[in-house]
Amino acid sequence: MKEHKYIKAGETLYESILDNGLKVYYLPKTDYNRTYGLFTTNFGSLDTSFIARGESQMSTFPEGIAHFLEHKLFEKEDGDVMYKFGALGAQTNAFTSFSKTSYLFSTRENSYSCVELLLDFVQIPYFTKENVEKEQGIIQQEIQMYQDDSDWRLFAGLLANMYPDTPLAADIAGTPETINAITAEELYRNYETFYHPSNMSLFLTGPFDVEKMDAFVKANQSKKTFAKNEAIKRAVVPVTQPKVDETIKLEVAMPKMALGMRGDDALPEDSKALMTYKVAIHLLLDLIFGRTSNRFEALYNEGMIDDSFGFSFDLDKRFHFVTITADTKNPKKLSQALQEAIKSYKIDNDFNEEHLDLLKKEMLGEYYSSLNSLEYMANQFSSERYGDYNFFDLPEIIASLNLETISQAADQFIGQMKIVEYTVLPK
Structure with a gap:
């Protein structure tokens, strides 16, 4: 484990790279009573064209699939993960940007159980035809909500005209048409490509013992089997001329x-x-x-x-x-x-x-x-x-x-x- 001292920031950060490639960062805060965890993959709305793991040809997937996958990871065969965090006294959420998807929790109690739950629910996917169809209607309502927001329309319209015919022109959540095109099989292909530990990082901060927490995270990861690490080949975002005002x-x-x-x-x-x-x-x-x-x-x-x-x-x-x-x-x-x-x-x-x-x-x-x-x-x-x-x-x-x-x-x-x-x- 590496120790990084940031004198001007007054912080000490510990970095641990696991055998499976996962980068883990610990920021101990002994004078706090809350633990916060953020589990991030380098996968966002721009990543719609890439060579999927185990394949040789470039594939293009529906716009909004990274955001859709973020939603679906919370739903498991035995129920919604949010309720499990709630039972531990914790709050949880997630968000998708152009280039990343992050899952988080915040808690004053049961910090080790929350870390384990965060790692397990993100690393054990459960996608079915039925739960995908159910989510399609939910996200379509979310998209419509944004369409009624004039400030969002202003930003989205500007971005679409700055980067026409590129993934940046698309809403992070996709469109009703692209959402309807997403299947469970496509979610698994995206998941297996971008949710490999080598493409992810875990950041933990709070009043925990770093050595003890590091051992806990390593023990969790050692119980799981992952595919061999492969470099992800993404399509280059095309350079296009912006649209007129x-x-x-x-x-x-x-x-x-x-x-x-x-x-x-x-x-x-x-x-x-x-x-x-x-x-x-x-x-x-x-x-x-x-x-x-x-x-x-x-x-x-x-x-x-x-x-x-x-x-x-x-x-x-x-x-x-x-x-x-x-x-x-x-x-x-x-x-x-x-x-x-x-x-x-x-x-x-x-x-x-x-x-x-x-x-x-x-x-x-x-x-x-x-x-x-x-x-x-x-x-x-x-x-x-x-x-x-x-x-x-x-x-x-x-x-x-x-x-x-x-x-x-x-x-x-x-x-x-x-x-x-x-x-x-x-x-």
């Missing part, structure tokens, strides 16, 4: 604008450089559009934006993009102002060292505050992990950034980006 009409009180900036630049291969790039673009957006910027104040005072204004930078090794959204009376004028601002960021009054120092202190303050949440740390560790660098390296990365490194990242991104607008207008 689009407007739709829904039942909304005020127009909603979404501005997408698709990064088409080559991402760094080095783990530290990749994480630095992500934080640098995030800080660039904060400098130019954040609530401490003159632009935010001016746009707010003009009535161009309100508290709904927000932005984010999403990065995966297969994609990266900026989204800016707002409820606004003049979406076209706001979009033009935002585009001009990011393209001319170097002459912006807010792009200065004093402002950057303020934002770095603010970012570090939020980071250290987040270390009080076991759930947040586990989820961020799972999503913010790039090779040897992870969530606990963030203080080092933040401290290393200056205007020059941010400018280098900005020029790389802006020089290749493709811009898409998506607008929701009132009916």
Whole structure:
């Protein structure tokens, strides 16, 4: 077992790689009374085309199958796993993203039993024709619920136009048509490919003894038989041209604008450089559009934006993009102002060292505050992990950034980006 000390974060993380390839991370928190576990597979909504385990040809599966599989793993022949966690005094849930699916529990008692239940229910699938058909109706209702959410329609529409004819254009939950096409046999083929321990990680944090918990996890895994580890061959996400700007009409009180900036630049291969790039673009957006910027104040005072204004930078090794959204009376004028601002960021009054120092202190303050949440740390560790660098390296990365490194990242991104607008207008 390896010990990783993160001095700036004030945390010690233990890493254990099991014989079956499972990576297990332990973050002991002796002063807490709750244990949190997160079991993650590198399998998300983008993974619809791949060579299934034991096969030689590329296969394409229905959109939404990763999310569907997440739902189905909770249902076993002897009942719903959620009730079993409840009987142990624990809460459980799961979620699917573009590239990952995670299963979790949180408990104040019976922590070892909860770890065992988490490992067992995820690693013992039970799919039948009957329970698949039952789930199809449930997920179709979930899809319809999202279709009635104007903010979700705004984001989904923008993403579909930024990445047309790719898995990124599809809803993570799929469509009623693709959900109806899923079979138990296809679920097993996906499960056997992506739920091998070598493609998964377990993160545990709480007031447990690390050596004892490690022995417990290893004993659980030693009782199970897994296929030989094989590298997963995924299809490359195709590069397509974004669609022209689009407007739709829904039942909304005020127009909603979404501005997408698709990064088409080559991402760094080095783990530290990749994480630095992500934080640098995030800080660039904060400098130019954040609530401490003159632009935010001016746009707010003009009535161009309100508290709904927000932005984010999403990065995966297969994609990266900026989204800016707002409820606004003049979406076209706001979009033009935002585009001009990011393209001319170097002459912006807010792009200065004093402002950057303020934002770095603010970012570090939020980071250290987040270390009080076991759930947040586990989820961020799972999503913010790039090779040897992870969530606990963030203080080092933040401290290393200056205007020059941010400018280098900005020029790389802006020089290749493709811009898409998506607008929701009132009916």
